[in-house]
Amino acid sequence: MSAADQGHRGPAISVLPPHSRPAASTAPTATATATASSSSNAASLNGGDGHAILPPQSLAVSIEGKPALVSYDHEFFFVLRGHSRSAYSDQSKAYLRVPLALVLHTSFIADSDGGSLLVRLLSPPLQSSAPSPASGFSFFKKPKASPACMASMSEDAYHALTPQQRSQRLQQQLEGPCSNLRLFRIEARIAHASRDDDDVEVKAQRWVDDVMAKAYGDVKPFRRLKILVNPAGGPGKARQLYDSRVRPIFEAALCKLDVTFTQYRLHGVEVARDLDVDSYDAMAVMSGDGLIHEVLNGLAKRSDAKRALRLPLAPIPAGSGNASAINLLGVEQGFSLALACLNIIKGRPMPADLLTVTQPASAFPPGTPIPGVPAQPSKFKRRADMGAAPVPSSTTTTRASEDAALMADAPSKPFVRYYSFLSQSIGLMADIDLGTESMRALGDTRFLIGYAAGVLRNTECEVDVDVKLGLRGSKSKAEMRERVRKFQQAGRLDGASASSAAGAGGGGGGSVAGATAASGGFGGSPDSAQVDGTRQEDGDEDDSATEWARDAFGNLRFERDAEPPLRHGAVTDALGPEGVPPRPFDLRDPSWPHSIALAPAADGSRRGGGGGGGDGDNDDNDNGDDAGDEMLGWYRIREPLASLYGGKLPWVGRDLMQFPYALPGDGAIDVAMMMHGGGRLSKLPEGDSAESGRVIYQRALAYLKVEAYRVTPRLREGHRRLKGGGMCSIDGEKVAYAPFQVEVAHGLTYSVLSLYGRYCVPVVEPPSVK
Numbered sequence: 205m206s207a208a209d210q211g212h213r214g215p216a217i218s219v220l221p222p223h224s225r226p227a228a229s230t231a232p233t234a235t236a237t238a239t240a241s242s243s244s245n246a247a248s249l250n251g252g253d254g255h256a257i258l259p260p261q262s263l264a265v266s267i268e269g270k271p272a273l274v275s276y277d278h279e280f281f282f283v284l285r286g287h288s289r290s291a292y293s294d295q296s297k298a299y300l301r302v303p304l305a306l307v308l309h310t311s312f313i314a315d316s317d318g319g320s321l322l323v324r325l326l327s328p329p330l331q332s333s334a335p336s337p338a339s340g341f342s343f344f345k346k347p348k349a350s351p352a353c354m355a356s357m358s359e360d361a362y363h364a365l366t367p368q369q370r371s372q373r374l375q376q377q378l379e380g381p382c383s384n385l386r387l388f389r390i391e392a393r394i395a396h397a398s399r400d401d402d403d404v405e406v407k408a409q410r411w412v413d414d415v416m417a418k419a420y421g422d423v424k425p426f427r428r429l430k431i432l433v434n435p436a437g438g439p440g441k442a443r444q445l446y447d448s449r450v451r452p453i454f455e456a457a458l459c460k461l462d463v464t465f466t467q468y469r470l471h472g473v474e475v476a477r478d479l480d481v482d483s484y485d486a487m488a489v490m491s492g493d494g495l496i497h498e499v500l501n502g503l504a505k506r507s508d509a510k511r512a513l514r515l516p517l518a519p520i521p522a523g524s525g526n527a528s529a530i531n532l533l534g535v536e537q538g539f540s541l542a543l544a545c546l547n548i549i550k551g552r553p554m555p556a557d558l559l560t561v562t563q564p565a566s567a568f569p570p571g572t573p574i575p576g577v578p579a580q581p582s583k584f585k586r587r588a589d590m591g592a593a594p595v596p597s598s599t600t601t602t603r604a605s606e607d608a609a610l611m612a613d614a615p616s617k618p619f620v621r622y623y624s625f626l627s628q629s630i631g632l633m634a635d636i637d638l639g640t641e642s643m644r645a646l647g648d649t650r651f652l653i654g655y656a657a658g659v660l661r662n663t664e665c666e667v668d669v670d671v672k673l674g675l676r677g678s679k680s681k682a683e684m685r686e687r688v689r690k691f692q693q694a695g696r697l698d699g700a701s702a703s704s705a706a707g708a709g710g711g712g713g714g715s716v717a718g719a720t721a722a723s724g725g726f727g728g729s730p731d732s733a734q735v736d737g738t739r740q741e742d743g744d745e746d747d748s749a750t751e752w753a754r755d756a757f758g759n760l761r762f763e764r765d766a767e768p769p770l771r772h773g774a775v776t777d778a779l780g781p782e783g784v785p786p787r788p789f790d791l792r793d794p795s796w797p798h799s800i801a802l803a804p805a806a807d808g809s810r811r812g813g814g815g816g817g818g819d820g821d822n823d824d825n826d827n828g829d830d831a832g833d834e835m836l837g838w839y840r841i842r843e844p845l846a847s848l849y850g851g852k853l854p855w856v857g858r859d860l861m862q863f864p865y866a867l868p869g870d871g872a873i874d875v876a877m878m879m880h881g882g883g884r885l886s887k888l889p890e891g892d893s894a895e896s897g898r899v900i901y902q903r904a905l906a907y908l909k910v911e912a913y914r915v916t917p918r919l920r921e922g923h924r925r926l927k928g929g930g931m932c933s934i935d936g937e938k939v940a941y942a943p944f945q946v947e948v949a950h951g952l953t954y955s956v957l958s959l960y961g962r963y964c965v966p967v968v969e970p971p972s973v974k
């Protein structure tokens with residue numbers, strides 16, 4: 205019995221929003237009281253079809269002196285009026301009925317009169333929040349008719365649902381009738397059937413244990429949580445919201461809390477770097493995406509990074525964008541603090557790819573302005589501090605004035621390395637993200653304004669882009685869609701299915717065990733297995749970072765620091781044999797015959813491998829390479845771009861599902877490139893395409909899955925250094941406007957908690973084409 209329950213004796217129900225509730229460690233205050241003696245209980249139970257014939261899932265209690273049944277089945281927890289069996293059998297008459305997933309804790313304290321029962325749960329608001337003595341207790345007012353997702357199912361039918369169906373059903377419940385969650389407590393007296401009913405305590409304790417087992421399934425209750433709260437995130441209300449809305453929920457679930465309020469930039473890196481990960485079951489990050497970015501960098505830079513990254517993380521939305529929370533909780537509920545807390549209490553670990561970013565070290569000279577970016581010392585200090593220390597090299601000095609473009613092709617030059625979990629952007633999309641900071645007060649609207657301004661400017665993003673599809677990449681959106689479908693249906697995407705979906709042999713793939721997260725529901729299905737949050741890595745990996753590694757072609761590479769080897773090289777490596785430019789890439793999607801808006805080259809010929817498309821004809825390939833080759837080597841995008849956006853999570857904001865086919869652990873990065881050639885009109889999103897994910901089917905957009913890509917800002921003619929106010933954003937944070945290369949971090953997966961075992965996106969179908 206918890207300390208929170210000690211001293212609680214009076215029969216009461218209190219239905220209070222969390223902010224009006226004292227800390228759980230203090231004695232609860234009843235809001236409505238009507239003491240019922242054991243004899244009155246006995247009287248009510250001995251009449252009619254008394255509690256002796258009630259099913260074991262039901263407990264006869266009195267709430268506010270009124271007879272009631274607290275009960276559960278395989279899916280729901282509910283409270284019914286009266287003690288009759290007929291009341292039990294008709295759940296439609298329940299006065300409170302929520303998925304068991306929302307039950308946080310149940311406890312029972314025996315006493316000479318039977319005992320007290322306490323149930324703490326999250327629930328949508330009841331019909332009326334204020335108990336009214338005159339009209340009887342308002343808790344017992346009838347709810348409105350239930351939607352289909354709340355309809356009772358037989359136990360067999362429920363357990364016959366696939367993990368995907370169960371997860372969808374829970375999502376429908378939490379987005380619909382069970383949204384707008386508040387913390388509730390039900391305080392009740394256990395009723396004696398008669399004075400010599402000794403069994404009641406045993407029965408009550410068993411009931412409490414059973415409800416807990418059902419409510420948590422295979423998830424261990426009472427998680428030990430490390431919580432980071434950024435008081436400066438978003439609108440700056442995180443501290444207050446933590447105290448009033450978040451902490452009470454964790455305390456109600458009897459989680460063990462260890463809270464740090466971040467005090468300065470990079471504090472998150474420090475905490476993660478020094479954390480004793482074995483002392484916690486999960487880490488909650490209450491801020492926006494920036495603090496998660498810091499935490500992941502802190503964990504990934506540790507010497508035991510692989511182990512440290514297994515500590516599951518989850519966001520509590522208190523920033524401005526909160527993309528991470530939106531992807532995990534859904535666009536409707538992405539800003540719900542209660543749901544985020546539930547995810548931290550009960551979510552299951554879902555392994556997700558971390559991306560490695562390399563940039564030339566010369567882009568981060570201490571105290572010197574970065575070429576092409578207005579000086580912002582704190583930002584750049586911050587990036588360098590993030591563990592992105594220059595890789596030492598025997599032949600290098602940090603020559604800040606060195607031409608960044610040249611550096612990108614000089615393998616002996618140093619580079620910095622850091623990690624990204626969300627997105628990378630340059631050009632129009634980065635301008636929208638970073639260039640509208642001053643309009644923060646406008647909320648999401650600033651992105652619309654930034655987008656409109658960018659479209660009007662209609663400038664080319666002057667970069668070279670090189671991509672490497674690798675065995676896990678693809679340029680067929682039909683194939684990507686299939687992968688998402690398989691992932692969601694099977695609840696598991698193993699190496700075999702990933703590579704067969706890609707039409708490529710071997711390559712392994714991530715065992716996305718987290719996809720089974722919903723398999724047990726919260727009904728404790730026997731077939732549900734605890735997921736360990738680890739991604740099955742290729743067999744040749746060992747746990748320790750290695751100094752020597754083979755690159756994708758089997759060449760030995762020397763890694764100068766203790767971090768995992770780069771599979772596709774660093775930004776400072778040559779992409780191929782010296783003097784040979786990467787071959788042109790054919791951007792057209794073989795599965796989508798409605799060509800993207802490609803501009804003809806100045807001489808009127810086709811650009812690259814795919815210029816002048818429009819007929820869907822895919823049989824010409826200027827370089828004569830077959831599709832198999834295109835999977836393996838580096839290829840250059842020859843088309844002028846307006847922006848490039850790389851990502852690992854589908855939603856990048858509430859209004860933009862930029863990467864609908866992104867999967868947490870598929871070993872690939874989704875890359876969306878907006879073509880410059882189509883002009884202003886082609887850049888305008890059609891209808892609801894941004895929110896529905898269909899934006900990737902627009903003519904102005906090319907969409908790829910790659911294992912690695914490189915972006916190299918071009919030098920203007922006659923310039924020796926990168927200049928101009930270009931923006932470059934990693935996970936929404938401004939970084940040096942300099943070349944960057946991104947690949948899926950080899951051997952490093954992080955673990956994120958999920959209620960649904962997937963990101964909250966549908967399988968996006970292509971638009972119908974007239």
Ligand SMILES: Nc1ncnc2c1ncn2[C@@H]1O[C@H](COP(=O)(O)OP(=O)(O)OP(=O)(O)O)[C@@H](O)[C@H]1O
Nearest residue numbers: 436438466467469491492493494495523524525526
């Ligand atoms: N006490 C503090 N004072 C100032 N800055 C802080 C403090 N604690 C953390 N930070 C910094 O605040 C920055 C912003 O945090 P974060 O990105 O999480 O929120 P946001 O920018 O409002 O949200 P989003 O990224 O979702 O738009 C982080 O870079 C973090 O380093």
